[in-house]
Amino acid sequence: MKSIGKYIIFIGLLFSNREKFSTYVKLILEECVSIGVNSIVLVAIVATFIGAVSTIQTAYNLVSPFIPRYVISQVVRDLTILELAPSIMAIVFAGKVGSHIAGELGTMRITEQIDALEVMGINSASYLVLPKVIAAIITYPLLVIIAGYLAIAGGYMAGAATGVITGAEYIYGLRVDFNPFTVTFAMIKSLVFAFLVASISAYKGFYTSGGALEVGKASTSAVTNSCIAVLCADYLLAQLLL
Numbered sequence: 001m002k003s004i005g006k007y008i009i010f011i012g013l014l015f016s017n018r019e020k021f022s023t024y025v026k027l028i029l030e031e032c033v034s035i036g037v038n039s040i041v042l043v044a045i046v047a048t049f050i051g052a053v054s055t056i057q058t059a060y061n062l063v064s065p066f067i068p069r070y071v072i073s074q075v076v077r078d079l080t081i082l083e084l085a086p087s088i089m090a091i092v093f094a095g096k097v098g099s100h101i102a103g104e105l106g107t108m109r110i111t112e113q114i115d116a117l118e119v120m121g122i123n124s125a126s127y128l129v130l131p132k133v134i135a136a137i138i139t140y141p142l143l144v145i146i147a148g149y150l151a152i153a154g155g156y157m158a159g160a161a162t163g164v165i166t167g168a169e170y171i172y173g174l175r176v177d178f179n180p181f182t183v184t185f186a187m188i189k190s191l192v193f194a195f196l197v198a199s200i201s202a203y204k205g206f207y208t209s210g211g212a213l214e215v216g217k218a219s220t221s222a223v224t225n226s227c228i229a230v231l232c233a234d235y236l237l238a239q240l241l242l
Contacts (some may be wrong), residue, residue, distance in 0.1 A: 006207075007200070024130065031131045033061060036142065037139075070170070085144045098201035098223050099223050104217035107215055152174065
């Protein structure tokens with residue numbers, strides 16, 4: 001409970017004594033490149049292979065002759081939009097971006113760069129962390145959209161290459177009984193997950209104490225706690241919105 005309370009106070013610090021809006025514009029753009037653009041390759045590779053594997057495994061388990069083959073792509077579609085794209089990518093996002101944020105802020109803390117900002121009268125939490133959180137909220141939903149598209153495309157390529165489903169059947173399955181709210185739900189999840197990963201990782205890095213060894217521990221703790229928070233939020237959002 002002490003850590004949760006300290007985390008809530010830390011979130012409050014992000015919005016108190018802020019700098020001018022123009023100060024944050026450049027910082028946010030730089031963080032968008034660091035957090036979002038630099039993660040595209042990893043997200044694309046993981047999403048494509050997850051979509052391909054989901055298609056093959058779904059086809060393997062649908063052995064009944066009474067089940068039409070287009071159900072394979074229908075399952076992949078809903079699985080990708082509801083869970084794989086926003087949630088599994090959040091775990092990957094926490095591993096790459098979360099550890100980077102915690103390591104960067106932890107290094108700044110032990111080298112007293114954060115203390116120097118505070119001596120100059122700058123709200124270091126707002127100046128250093130708020131751009132990272134905003135950039136994550138902006139870029140992660142875009143990464144989820146890319147991941148969803150590539151996962152479905154990967155499933156199409158895997159199905160066509162192995163012959164478990166034809167291209168026409170796959171596309172028909174993507175269209176049949178489609179519920180547009182699943183996309184809205186995925187975007188809501190992506191916004192929540194982006195905030196949790198960025199803020200928790202920043203919190204762990206910002207309050208690092210000690211030396212270089214503690215920076216590594218803070219990065220590990222940031223990834224672990226972010227993953228747990230994402231899974232808990234995933235369950236709560238599913239209960240509230242579905």
